[in-house]
Amino acid sequence: MSGNMNLTLKIWRQKNANAVGGFETFNVKNISLDSSFLEMLDILNEELELKGVEPVAFEHDCREGICGACSLVINGRPHGPLDKITTCQLHMRHFKDGDIIWIEPWRAKAFPVIKDLIVDRTSFDKIIQAGGFVSVDTGGVPDANAILISKESIETATDAAACIGCGACVAACKNASAMLFVSAKVSQFAVLPQGQPERYLRVEAMVKRMDELGFGSCTNTYACEAECPKGISIRNIARMNRDYFMSKIKSENVEM
C-alpha cells in the first residue's frame, strides 16, 4: 500500500517536571500510510530540528512491541486505537488524511512527566524491588529438570510474565491503578513451584509498595486488560487479591 497524507497533531509539551505544560499544534505532510506512528513523529522531529527547534521528546526503543518503552495516549487511548499492540506497532494506515490527532503522556501521580511525552516509570521498578523476584543467588541451584512444572502452570505463568512493564494499564485505569502490572508479576510466581516459599511475603510487600507510591485502587472497570498490549488478564488481579487475603490468614508476619 502506498500514498500519503497530511495530519494535524496536538501534542502535549512540557519543558521539564516542574514546568507548566500545554498542547501545541503541529502539521505534518506527506506521511506514508506504511509508516509507523513513531516514524511519523520522527519526521516531525527532523523538521523541527532543521528549524533549530527542540524536537518532541517521546520514549521509544525496540520498535517491535517488546521493550515497553513507548507510551503515548493517542486520541484518549493508551497505545492508540487498536487493541493488543504498542504504539510502535501502530501504523499510519489506521488514520485518515486530514485527521486531528491528540497525543498525551501517561497521566498518573506515580508517573510524573519528565519532559513532553516522557514520564518517569521508576515506580514500577520500585515495586519489583520490593518483592518481584525469587530469592536465589547465582549458583547452588538444582538441575533444571529437578523442578517439574505442569504445562498448564507454565502457560499461565508465561501469560503473566509476558508483561512488558509499559504502564498502559495505569494510563488506562480511571484510578491510575497499577494492579494489573503488580498482579502479573505476583501471578507468575504464584503458579510456579519456585515462587512458593516467598508467596505470601511477596504479595504483601509488593502491594504495600504499590500503595505507598500513590497508585489508585482497582475498581474493576477492566480498562487495563482492554488496553494491555500483551493481553494480560484481569484473572491475575483476582489471583493477587486471593493471595493477599490468604497471606493475612496464613502467614504469621504481623509486620506487613
Added chain:
Amino acid sequence: MGWFFRALNSSIGKKFVMAITGVCLLLFLIIHLVNNLTLFGGPELFNNVVKNLETIKPLVRVIEVILALIFVFHITNAIRLWIENKKARPVNYKINGSSKNSDIFSRTMFVSGSIIFIFLVIHLRTLWVAFNFGHPKAVTHEYFDILVEAFSSPIYTGLYLVALILLGYHLYHGFQSAFQTFGWNNKKFFPLIKKLGLIYTVIMIIGFASIPIYFFFFYGGNV
C-alpha cells in the same frame, strides 16, 4: 491488631470492604423484595405481615442497626476510595477514551451510588419514617394505604423508577465485581458469575419496579 487495620486500609483491603458490604446489601435486597412482593397479596396480607414484624420489634431494630452500619461502611469507604483515586491522577486527559475500553456500569459506580444514596434518604423519609414514627395510618396498621399515598405522586414514582435504573447499573457491576475482588475469577466460572449477576439485576429491577407501576396505575392515588 495493627496488621489487621493495615490490611483493611490497603488498596486491596478497602476493595474487600466494598465487596463484602456490597454482597450483604445484595442479600438484603432479596429479602426486601420478597417482603415487598406481599403487596400484591392485597392490603390485608401486607398489613398483617408488617404488623407481625412489629411483634419482634427489638430484633428488627438490631438488624436495622447492622444494616445501617453496612451502608455506612459501604458509603464512607466509597467516598474515601473516590477521593484517593482522584488524587492518583492529578492531571486528567484532554481526550477521554474510556468508553472504548470499559463499560458504562463500571465507570459510573460513584455517580450511580451517589444518586441511589439520595434516593435512599427520600425513600426512608417517605416510607420507613412513616411506618415507624407516628403516621396516622401506621397507628391503625393501614400500612398499605401509606404506599398508595406515596405512589400517587408522579414525581415520587418517577424518581423511584429512575433510581431503580441506576440501581440496576450499580448492581450489575457490583455483583461480578465483588467476585473479582474476592479473587473468585477463573476461566470456567467467571462467565457464569457474570450471567448470574445479570439475572439477579433484572429480577431485582423488574421486581422493585413492578410495585410503583402497579400502585400508580391501579390505585391512581385513590384509597
Added chain:
Amino acid sequence: MIKLDSKIPPGQIQEKWTNHKFNMKLVNPANKRKYDIIVVGTGLAGASAAASLAELGYNVTVLTYHDSPRRAHSIAAQGGVNAAKNYPNDGDSIYRLFYDTLKGGDYRSREANVYRLAEVSNNIIDQCVAQGVPFAREYGGHLDNRSFGGALVSRTFYSRSITGQQLLLGAYSALSRQVGLGKIKMFTRREMLEVVVVDGTARGVVARNLVTGEIENYSAHAVCLATGGYSRVFYLSTNAMYCNATAAWRAHKKGAVFANPCFTQIHPTCLPLHGDQQSKLTLMSESLRNDGRVWVPLKPGDKRKPKDIPERERDYILERKYPTYGNLAPRDISSRAAKEACDEGKGVGDTGQAVYLDFADSIKRLGKKVIDERYGNLFEMYELITAENPWEVPMRIYPAPHYTMGGIWVDYNLMSSIPGLFVLGEANFSDHGANRLGASALMQGLADGYFVIPYTIGDYLAGTKFGTVKNDNPEFKKEVDNINDLTKKLLSIKGKRTTDDIHRQLGRIMWNKVGMARNEKGLKDAIKEIRDLREEFWQNVNVPGSGEDLNISLEKAGRVADFLELGELMAVDGLDRNESCGGHFREEYQYEDGEAKRNDKKYAYVSAWEYKKAGDWKLIKESLNFEFLKPTVRSYK
C-alpha cells in the same frame, strides 16, 4: 605500545576453566564490601553480572541510559538459548556445543573461550529455572527443547517467542532484589561517556544524567561494560533505536583495543523497507524458511503482481544456487543471494529492496491448518506491519544487520587492554568468531555475567594494589571538561542537516560497501566517504536545545559522532582481512560456487586495533591456535 596477552590457561581443553578457577586469587568475604564495581548496561550480561557481584558482597553501581533496566535490547531476542543438557538424548555434549559454535564462527574465535561457554551453558539453564523463568515444558513437566540453525541436535531452550524477554526479566529480577537489599545502587537515564583511567587502570566512569544534563562522576575499583553491539552503525538494523557504541567506543579511544570490527551478522528474514521514512527493521523468525520459497521475477524491473508472474518467469534463487540446502541455506549465503537479486534490479515491492517468501506451495501441500499452527502468529505480525495478507500474497523479506561479533578485545578473564576494565556480552568480541549461531547470544551474555565475571573480577581485585581514587580526582575533572567541550561544540554548529540525515547516509555507505559483500575498492571508497561525512557532520549538523536538560537531539548526535569513527574502523578492518570468513565476505575471496574462501595460513588471527587518533589505528594480531579442533572448510552443501 600495547601488548596483548590472552591469558589462556594451560592444560587440556576440558580442564582449563576448572584449573583456572582454582588458581585464581580470592577476595576474603569480609573484604568484598570494600570494593566498588561499576556495571554499565543492564542487558543479559550487565544485569546478571551486577546481581551476581552484589550477591557476593561487592558494592555495585549500575548505570543504564534507559528509564528502567528492563528495557535493554536483550529483551527482543525471540528464539531461545542453547545449552548442552542433552535432555532429548540426541547425542549432545559440551564438546559438541563447543564444536558447533567454533565451526559456526568459521574458526575465528578462541578455543578456550568457546569451550568455557559450552561448559557453563548448563548452569545457565539451571539458574534461570530457579529464578522462575518460564521455559516451555513437556506434558510430564520436563523442559522442552527445539532445534536451531547450525546444529544437528535439539539443544535450544525457549519460552514461546519471547525467550530474550523472559531471560532478561529473570536477570532483572535478580538485579532488582539486590537494589532492594541496598547492595546495588541503580542509576537510570545515565549515559556513560568516558572511562576514567588513573595510573593506567580503570577507576571509574563519567556519565551524563540524561534528565538534568549534569555530568556525573562515579569512581570504583573496577568497571564492567556490558553495553551491547554496534549494528546501528548501519542506521537500519534490527537493533533498538537507542542501541549505540558510545560507551565501548569511548573506552576504545582511552586505550581498549577493538577486535574484529568487521565481523557483523546480517539476518536474512527481516521485514523489508517500506520507504525513506523507515526507522528500523523487524526480524521475522528464521523458521519461516522451512516452508517458504524465496523467489524474484526472472526479468529485472518486472512490476507485475506476484500472482500474475507465471512459474517459468520466476527465479527461485536459493533453490537454483544451492540445490541441496535450498531455502534453508545458511544465513550469510541467503542474505547475500537476496542482495544480489535486488542489485540486479529484480527486487520486488515499491522500493525494489525485497524478495518474495512464498507459502503458496506449502499451503497447497500441507493445508492451511498446518501452516497456521506453525506460523500463524508470524503471519499476523507480518500483516500488522505491512497490511498485506501472507495467506494471499507472498511475504516480502529482506536482510538486515542484527548482531556484531566484533567488539572490545578481552582476554580469557574478560578484561580489556585497560586493566580493571572488563567487557561482557555483545560488547566484547570473545566467543562467536566471524559468525554467531542462533540462540548463542543469550547464552554468551548470561555466561559472562553469571559464571565468568564473578570469578575473574575477584582475581583482579585480590591481585591489585589500589591507591585511593575518589570522584574528585583530577582525572574526573579532565573528563568532565572534555565532555562539556564536546557538548558545546555539538550545540554550536547549527548547520543544515539533522543527525538522522547524516546517520542515514552513513548507513547507506556501510550497507553498500561494508555490508554483506565487500571488496577492496568498495572498502577504500567507504573509508574516504566516511571521512568526508565525518567532516561534514562536524561542520553542518544541527543540534538544537541545550546541554542542561533532557535533549534527545544531543544524545543522538553524540552517538552518531562515534559511529562515524567506528564505521571507518570497520572498513579498515575489512580491508585488512583478505579472506572471506563467516559474516565477512570479500568478493575477491570465494570459491566458484560462491562459498567463502578462508585463508587460515595468513588470517588465523584476531585483528585487534589500537586507537592512535581519529582515522589512525595500529593493528595488533592475536594469533589463534587450534589445538583441539583443526579448522576445515565450512561447507553446508
